Amino acid sequence: MQLLLHRIQFEQDETAFREFYKENVFKLFQFAFAFIQNKELAEEIVNDVFLSLWNQRARISDIRNINVYLYVSVKNTAANYIRKNNSRKNIDLERIASDHFYLSPDPEQVLITEELKKIIEQSINQLPPRCKLIFKLVKEDGLSSSEVAEILEISYKTVKTQLTIALQKLEQSLRPSLKEYRFRLR
Amino acid sequence: MMDHSRILELMAKKAGRSASQEELRELELLLTQFPEYGFFAEVLHSLKGSRDHFERNIPREELVDHGWQHLSGKLNLASGQEQPVSLHPPARVVRGFFGVPARWASAAILIALLVGGALYFRSTYTRSIPNPENKVAEVHYGKTSQLVLPDGSRVWLNAGSRLVYPGHFSPLRREVSLEGEAFFEVTHNASVPFLVHAGKLTVRVLGTRFNVKAYKEDADIETTLISGKVQVMINDDPDKKITLSPHEKLTVINPPKQESSRHYNPAAINELKYQVQVLPATTTNSFTETAWLENKLVLSNEDFESVARLLERKYNIHVYFENSRLKQERISGVFEKENIRQVLRILKMTTRFDYRLEGDNQVYLY
Incomplete structure (x- = not known):
């Protein structure tokens, strides 16, 4: 990633930019869709952010955290759009779309029955939108709690609490099976 | 089962990369006491997003390619815009967003760039996108x-x-x-x-x-x-x-x-x-290492494949190995004023191979 950014900044390398785009666009698109719920608009918003990054490429190395930068840009751009075209004033994290986030145990990494897999997926899907978004940003996109806090403009403590809640819900749904696994461990 | 909230809290901290060393140790200890949570941790660790699709029937690739197609057309147009930039992400201000005025503005920029771009290309010898800096x-x-x-x-x-x-x-x-x-x-x-x-x-x-x-x-x-x-x-x-x-x-x-740098592997x-x-x-x-500054080519026990690349650069030729076993041959020597034919003739004295020249710059080794 660092190498790509170097090439973009110092060599105006469009191929590097394309690679950078392909690596990052999907998660940002999913993020934008949570706020905007329209595929075409979400794409426009994300592309607008990438375009502005390209225009500012000479100063890329001054960006403290490129990941945070991208997510915050997407969120702010989406918020601008909503404010302009909607009666709703601000993004309400409790009312975002989160059905398009799928998280599921990777059967290649953990020995698990199809049934248990379904239970886990279902339990994640039932998380409240904000909780699910935070869980997704940490587990799937690999952001840290403090990065998530900065991006969503909520406190670090809230992120931590929401993550713990997600784990509690997951654990509750798994508890009957956990006992079984405990038995199997012996 | 004991109160498990501490384990979950620690796991949440670990997932968010905010656990301290002590907390990580504490979690490890708790996991040895309650092995059934080991399985839970494993499940948690294995969770991944279905990155291949957006909503069941839209493949990720399609979405990404589509987006890039739209974006790539705008890159060249915009690159000459030397807007005063802030490195803060776009602030939450209302601005013309894909509205009509914005379209007019970009048309004006396009014309200015066509003119400016032509001048720019004449004055420099770059093949990359114009950037005055x-x-x-x-x-x-x-x-x-x-x-x-x-x-x-x-x-x-x-x-x-x-x-x-x-x-x-x-x-x-x-x-x-x-x-x-x-x-x-x-x-x-x-x-x-x-x-x-x-x-x-x-x-x-x-x-x-x-x-x-x-x-x-x-x-x-x-x-x-x-x-x-x-x-x-x-x-x-x-x-x-x-x-x-x-x-x-x-x-x-x-x-x-690596082709799939997407799977960044630390x-x-x-x-x-x-x-x-x-x-x-x-x-x-x-x-x-610096012999090239004096236009010398110094080879000290290098394989023929690397030597071929050096020759390609120095003599502006293309070297093809018709016999790939030659690539591993070791080669030493110093060349200075020789032309490529002379170099090849000298190399032949110590290494068993033959070559043929085609056109001005194609060398076949066999």
Whole structure:
């Protein structure tokens, strides 16, 4: 990633930019869709952010955290759009779309029955939108709690609490099976 | 089952990369006491998003390609816009968003750029996207070239190399980016470090003479220091800094680019291998690494495949191995004024192979 950014900044390398785009666009698109719920608009918003990054490429190395930068840009751009075209004033994290986030145990990494897999997926899907978004940003996109806090403009403590809640819900749904696994461990 | 909230809290902290060392140890201890949570941790660890699809029937690839198609058309148009930029993400202000006025504005910019762009292309020799801030020096095969940077530093570029440097250096650091091979004589300025970005490496110097060899197609990246002091950083691993003393050479193995860099693998960084060698003492103070500056080609026990690449650059030819076993042959020798036919004839004396020349620049080895 660092190498790509170097090439973009110092060599105006469009191929590097394309690679950078392909690596990052999907998660940002999913993020934008949570706020905007329209595929075409979400794409426009994300592309607008990438375009502005390209225009500012000479100063890329001054960006403290490129990941945070991208997510915050997407969120702010989406918020601008909503404010302009909607009666709703601000993004309400409790009312975002989160059905398009799928998280599921990777059967290649953990020995698990199809049934248990379904239970886990279902339990994640039932998380409240904000909780699910935070869980997704940490587990799937690999952001840290403090990065998530900065991006969503909520406190670090809230992120931590929401993550713990997600784990509690997951654990509750798994508890009957956990006992079984405990038995199997012996 | 005991109160498990502590385990979950610690797991949440670990997932968010905010757990301290003590907390990680505590979690480990708890997991040995309650092994059933080990399975839970495993499940948690294995969770992944279905990155292949967006909503059941839209493949990720399609979405990404579609988006890039839309974006790529706008890149060139916008690149000349020298808007005052802030590095803060776009603020939440209301602005013309894909509205009609914005479209007019971009049409105006397009016209200005067509005119400006044409002038720009005539005045520089860059093939990249116009950016008034950066200059590109490119040397084709069969040639070498010399240039002076804005700070007075001198650079010799070897055949098939490309140097990108700014028209003005920032007061904070002098940065250039290199593909290929160059020898640098950097003017001393202790307060403004000079940085060379080359492939996976960044070489940081204060004032010194050194050679950097970082051709994309080569297996290794080399940095050789003649005088002064340089620090080499491996970009993927910022903590790894190697300081070179005069007459030392650093070789970093340049792993072939992985197709799916999407699957960024931190373990791969540790596999990046490097070694520091002291150059053999010479009386004349001329080293193999910098022989190209005197238009010499010095080969000391190198494999034929690498030699072929050196010849390609120096003589602007293409070398094809019809017999791939030849690639491993070891070759030594010094060439200076010889033309490519003479070089091949001399090589034939020590290595068993034959060649044929086609056109001006195709060499077949068999």
